[in-house]
Amino acid sequence: MKKFLLAAAVLATALFGTSVGSQAAMLEAKIDVSSQTMTVRYGLEVYRWTVSTARPGYFTPRGTYRPQRTARMWYSKKYHMSPMPYSVFFHGGYAIHGTGAVRQLGRPASHGCVRLHTANAATFYAMVREVGFGNTRIVVTN
16 A cells, blocks of 8 residues: 555656645635635645635735744734634734625625635635745735
């Protein structure tokens, strides 16, 4: 069995130029503010989810980031103890997190965070925890 797995890894490296392990260890989340979507590439898997970013008067920071910290459940001290399930903080107090306001997804509605369906937030949170902060990239563009 070990010989088979080693042979499969060697074949994957020859065919794709990288090992199977390094493919699975890469996680990238691209948030497109103009389309209110988040595209997640996790190894060979691709997910596309509807999000809500900052509503008028607020700002979602643009740029490329690594996660800074995670919280299974966080309550915003700044915004009336609002629940932020499956938070992945990427720039100070800005996070990608779940929301109960799913009817708002697809249009700007937040105070600056990237909100998504709680089930999708849980999936993304688990991916980040699995691959680690150093192997995760978060890109926020217009």
